Amino acid sequence: MTIRPLPKRPAPLRDELLSSWIARLAVANYCSVQEFCGYLGLADERLPETRSELQGVNLERFGTITRLSPRAMNSMLIRRCSRVPVECISRSDFQVCSTCTNETPGVSLRHWRYAWSIACKTCCTELLPLRADPNAGDLISMGLRTRA
DSSP, X not given: OOOOOOSOOOOOOTTBOHHHHHHHHHHHTTSOHHHHHHHHTOGGGOOOOBGGGGXXXXXXXXXXXXXXXXXXXXXXXXXXXXXXXSOOBOSSOOEEOHHHHHHSTTOOBGXXXXXXXXXXXXXOOBOEETTOOTTOSOSSOHHHHHHO
């Protein structure tokens, strides 16, 4: 079977997570995320976020289909550090930049997952919690702003 690159390939954004980019690729190529993950050979048809989630995947085939180099792929993954007793990188999206998501729907950038991030590195807009109470006042406390 001849493996060909995808017909439509939006370029990954700077600091974009691999999971976010794969979801955008699926949408651009008119298929469901699960179907696309199966085509790429991803285990359990799940979007990968760490290197360990890519074990068992034929990375050469994956790279040919997506036109993504191994180096670029590694830069789009989250690195977990087991030597640190406190986890500072969220395992799921908990904040978002409204400006960047309006420009590119469905995007998720790595620095939005960092516990210490309060502003988007791309556009300098304040990050907003995903499950914010619309009746709450200021979303970021003065203490947190001072520490940042």
